[in-house]
Amino acid sequence: MKIALLGYGKMGKVIERIALERGHEIVLRKSSSNSFDGLSSADVAIDFSVPSVAVENITTCLNQGVPVISGTTGWLEKYNDVVALCQSQNGAFLYGSNFSLGVNLFFELNTYLAKLMARFSSVYKVSMEEIHHTQKLDSPSGTAISLANGIIENSAYAGWIEGKPADTKAASDEIVIEAKRIENVPGTHSVFYQSDVDYIEIKHVAHNREGFALGAVLAAEWIQGKKGVFSMKDVLNLKA
16 A cells, blocks of 8 residues: 655654555655655555644645545644535545544543433533643644543533633533643543542553554555545444
8 A cells, every 4th residue: 555644743754664564655755845746646645744734735635536544633623624525526534533542442431431421410520631742732632622522422511621620610511621741741631520529530541652653554544445534433343
């Protein structure tokens, strides 16, 4: 499989190594200093760039008929536009706020727990914490937002707000997400259900970028020959 890497930072380099180990070929390493030359020869593109260029990268791929996997977060206000373009071009697009197998299982656990706890909303208040490396550009993380949305869709919560639970004047139907930036932390996400007498916590801790990169390559392998808009639920067959 011929792969175009859109974004050649730390994640791009890990994806490259794993892709080569799995027998694939890299035909484009796109950074801010070079063009899209080579994209048309790719079987798939993997975008781990930055929010300011992600939509341009994805749009260029779809317009050239190249399936695209995107793990860049912080651009989702344009998500519906990208979906519409993918459909109009009869293309293939897969977005994931996190490509880790463990995180995607964590998403399912989070949804299941939210459904259980919805009956006890008068007893337990939800809050969240996410910790990432200091180079991460968006806050809170896309993974944290996905977790919050999983709770909102299965409870009486109406939205989320960023801040510290002790200091934030959140409405009763808002989930407070505290975002921390600490050197050399790949990603930690915690969900808390707090009452006056106890609390329940679920947590996912990433040790390195390997799991994210492998998931992105697996998604690129999976999307071959497919048309439509997908997620990691499709790749991992987690849809009910």
